[in-house]
Amino acid sequence: MAKVQGAIVVDREKCKGCEVCVPACPTHVIELAKEVNGKGYHYAYMANPDGCTGCSNCAIVCPDGVITVYRVKTS
Amino acid sequence: MDVKEIIKDENLVYKKTSLMTSNVLSYCPGCGHGTAHRIIMETLDEMGLQSQTIGVAPVGCSVLAYDFMNIDMIQAAHGRAPAVATGVKRTRPDKFVFTYQGDGDLAAIGTAETIHACNRGENITIVFINNGIYGMTGGQMAPTTLEGMKTATSPYGRNLRSMGNPLKITELIAQLPGTYYVSRQAVHTPSAVRKAKKAIRLAFEIQKENKGLSFVEIVSNCNSGWKLPPVKANQWMVDNMFPFYPLGDIKVDGQLVNAQ
Ligand SMILES: Cc1ncc(C[n+]2csc(CCOP(=O)(O)OP(=O)(O)O)c2C)c(N)n1
Ligand code: SF4
Ligand code: SF4
Ligand code: SF4
Numbered sequence: 001m002a003k004v005q006g007a008i009v010v011d012r013e014k015c016k017g018c019e020v021c022v023p024a025c026p027t028h029v030i031e032l033a034k035e036v037n038g039k040g041y042h043y044a045y046m047a048n049p050d051g052c053t054g055c056s057n058c059a060i061v062c063p064d065g066v067i068t069v070y071r072v073k074t075s
Numbered sequence: 076m077d078v079k080e081i082i083k084d085e086n087l088v089y090k091k092t093s094l095m096t097s098n099v100l101s102y103c104p105g106c107g108h109g110t111a112h113r114i115i116m117e118t119l120d121e122m123g124l125q126s127q128t129i130g131v132a133p134v135g136c137s138v139l140a141y142d143f144m145n146i147d148m149i150q151a152a153h154g155r156a157p158a159v160a161t162g163v164k165r166t167r168p169d170k171f172v173f174t175y176q177g178d179g180d181l182a183a184i185g186t187a188e189t190i191h192a193c194n195r196g197e198n199i200t201i202v203f204i205n206n207g208i209y210g211m212t213g214g215q216m217a218p219t220t221l222e223g224m225k226t227a228t229s230p231y232g233r234n235l236r237s238m239g240n241p242l243k244i245t246e247l248i249a250q251l252p253g254t255y256y257v258s259r260q261a262v263h264t265p266s267a268v269r270k271a272k273k274a275i276r277l278a279f280e281i282q283k284e285n286k287g288l289s290f291v292e293i294v295s296n297c298n299s300g301w302k303l304p305p306v307k308a309n310q311w312m313v314d315n316m317f318p319f320y321p322l323g324d325i326k327v328d329g330q331l332v333n334a335q
Contacts, residue, residue: 018105057265063109065091
C-alpha cells in the first residue's frame with residue numbers, strides 16, 4: 001500500500017519559538033528545542049520525524065513562514 | 076526512508092512564497108499579522124498579480140508591511156489608507172489595490188475613511204486585522220475591545236457605561252450598498268487559514284470584475300497586548316473574541332447572508 005512520508009525544515013534562526021505550529025501538527029511531530037537560536041528563542045524541530053506526513057499544517061499556521069515541507073510517496 | 080532523502084527539491088510541497096521578502100518580521104512571536112501577510116501574498120502569487128498590485132500599509136504594528144510584502148506599496152497616514160487606496164485605484168484602475176489595517180487604524184481614527192470608501196463602493200479590497208486592542212502603542216483600548224477586557228487604558232476591564240460598546244464595524248459597513256463582499260475570518264489553525272485565504276481570493280476576484288468593495292476581517296491575536304503566550308492567546312480568542320465576532324461570510328454578491 002502506498003504510504004506518504006514527510007519532513008519539515010525549520011529556518012532555525014528565523015523561528016521565534018511561538019509554539020503555534022506544535023498543536024497544529026496532527027501527528028505530534030514538533031517540539032521546541034532545549035537549545036536557543038541567536039535571538040534566544042527555543043526553535044521548533046522534528047522531535048518525532050517518523051510521524052511526519054508532509055501535510056503542511058504546521059507551515060500554514062507559522063506566523064513567520066519559516067517552515068518548508070517535503071513529501072514523498074513510499075510503497 | 077531517511078529524512079535526508081525526503082528533503083529534496085523534487086519532494087517540495089510547501090515553502091514561503093517569494094512575494095514575502097526575506098526580512099525577519101517585526102511582529103511578536105505568534106502574532107497573526109505574519110500569517111495574514113503571507114496568505115495575502117500567496118493569493119497574489121497564485122493569481123499572478125505581483126506586478127499589478129499596489130498595497131496600502133497603515134499605522135500600527137503593520138506600518139512596516141511594505142518591508143515584508145514584495146509588491147509596490149504606499150504607507151498612509153493613520154486611518155487614511157482607504158482614502159489613499161481610493162486615489163490610487165481611481166488614477167490606476169488597471170491595478171489591484173488593497174489596504175491592510177488594524178482595528179485602531181480602521182475602526183477608530185480612520186472610521187470616516189472606512190465608512191465613506193465602503194459607501195462609495197470603491198473598487199478596492201480592505202483587509203482588516205481585528206485584535207481588539209492598539210498593539211503598537213502598548214495595548215490601549217480600541218473601539219473593538221470586548222466588554223470586560225483589560226487593556227492599558229481599561230485596567231479594570233472595559234465598562235460599557237463609561238467606555239461605550241465594542242464596535243462591530245464589519246457588520247456596520249456590510250449594511251452599506253457599496254460593499255459587495257464582506258467576510259470575517261481567522262488565521263489561528265490550518266483550517267481557518269485555508270478559509271481565510273479563500274475569502275481573500277474571492278475579494279481580489281471581485282475587484283477584478285469591478286463589482287465594488289470587498290472587505291475581509293481577520294480576527295487575530297495580540298499576545299503582547301493581551302499579555303498571554305501565543306497558544307493561550309489563540310485559545311482566548313476562540314473563547315472570547317469569536318462569540319462576539321463570529322466567523323463567516325456576512326455579505327456575498329451584494330446581499331447580506333443573515334439579516335444582521
Ligand atoms: C495621528 C496619530 N495618532 C495616534 C498615533 C499613535 N498610534 C500609533 S499605532 C496606533 C494604533 C494601532 O492599533 P491598531 O490599528 O489596532 O494596530 P495594531 O498595532 O494592533 O496592529 C496609534 C493610536 C499615531 N501614530 N498617529
Ligand atoms: S510556528 Fe513558526 S515561528 Fe512559531 S515555533 Fe513554529 S516554526 Fe517557530
Ligand atoms: S507537515 Fe504535517 S505532519 Fe509534518 S510536522 Fe508539519 S504538521 Fe506535522
Ligand atoms: S504588539 Fe500585538 S499586534 Fe503588535 S506585533 Fe505584537 S502581538 Fe502583534
